[in-house]
Amino acid sequence: MKTVIFAGLGSMGWPMASNLHDAGIKVVPYDVDAEKVQEFQRRTGTGGEVNPSLPTVDGLLIMVVNAQQVRSLLFEQGMIEKLKPGACIVQMSTISPADSAKISHEIRDVRVDLHFVDAPVSGGVVGAQQGSLTIMAAGIPAALTACRDVFEVLGGAIFPAGDQPGQGSAFKSVNQLLCGVHIAAAAEALSLAEKNGLDLETMVEMLGASAASSWMLKDRGPRMILPPDEITSVVDIFCKDLGIVCESAKQSRAYTPLANASYQLFVASSERGEGKLDDSQLIRTYRLLNGM
């Protein structure tokens, strides 16, 4: 791909679009917030229209908040009309497998000459900045091949998730099941330790060195026992992502008791007004229930 529209210049999309620009790919930025588009153009020295109309565009990369925004972009804001025949629509947002499959069919109802690649990512803002995202990409082989250069700029690891739309999002939902449950498990373990009066710093160190370890424990554990000085991902993100996991499990009629229990803990944190806190602060819900 030589020219892409990058739609969604949020905390993930901005660094991803910047990395593509830095790698020599012509990036046409797009966002519902026109100021973000202008700011991106100023910083990258790219000019041109705010609302592009480029029949030479090879791909549309979408990194927005939910399926409604994906649909709005494509069909209301007309992005689907701006791609050349044979171009790829690369859906990288975290949405449900069912929504991803439906959107693929809705695209086909309007234009049959486009590819749809369902390619959500994991790795957060740090992964987006460093170009080290994990990409779970579902699509037909020709479409995945067309995306390879772009994916290699954005990601440290690219995993083929299948050839059906929805399978990339299904990979991501399995990934988020573990991420969300592991945060809740770390909060549960450390609040049990706290309730027993154990030394929490020694505990986090011990757990990280044993078979009890997880990526989330090592990353979020220290921020659970000392108030975090920065926010890397908020409680509300997991309300959304575990909500997708539970919905996906319901649709596929799968048994997911740990994901459902974890989802409810994140929702309880959010409902108390803590949705914008760092997700490590889920431990506050445990502390509340433990009378701490």
Added chain:
Amino acid sequence: MKTVIFAGLGSMGWPMASNLHDAGIKVVPYDVDAEKVQEFQRRTGTGGEVNPSLPTVDGLLIMVVNAQQVRSLLFEQGMIEKLKPGACIVQMSTISPADSAKISHEIRDVRVDLHFVDAPVSGGVVGAQQGSLTIMAAGIPAALTACRDVFEVLGGAIFPAGDQPGQGSAFKSVNQLLCGVHIAAAAEALSLAEKNGLDLETMVEMLGASAASSWMLKDRGPRMILPPDEITSVVDIFCKDLGIVCESAKQSRAYTPLANASYQLFVASSERGEGKLDDSQLIRTYRLLNGM
């Protein structure tokens, strides 16, 4: 410590006692199974009585299955009488914090001249064999100092858990909470993937490379998707260990929904007659509920 009684020559105790012998510590083996004791003596070239009576013993290391066996050893089989004044009783089995604290008091009722060290381990049979166990040791500083040489032979990492009996076992129960929940979470994630028809080998590889990773996922995940050719730890071990976690949480009135749900999944596996399978086979309970 120059001379220790090692009580409990099971799958953990045998390699631990062997490592101590190899490190030049005089090990008096003890087990309710006299044949195991004779076998240990044959293999190590140590002789002497099967039921020792040595007023020169510096320490009694205990690695048995439960608190009842610890009590039986000490008080019914008379081990408490075989130690010299100032010796350490080092309790390394996985028992509840409350039991450990109670046993410490029961020892004091019989002899006031002994130290009690509550020092359970993590790392399984492999850790026992390699001398790389994680040791969570609670006791007064003088007692922990006396144990240092022995611990360094047995363990790759030694963590001070506190100065009260029960605190080592409380550390271990927090550790086991995460180990058990992480096995159940891996089974839940992979069975959701399976239910969605996703490629499980790619899935395990992807999850192990992302923020979804855990030590248990990397170790047990491959054995969940391909039948394991060896058993490293059985389902019934986690029925016991998560049972201790739930009991400990109940006693300390702590909220542990994920540990309780995971405990019930392990119990369901055991109750179907699968208690002696590798613990990765917890996934069979998910498959059963998923109609797979």
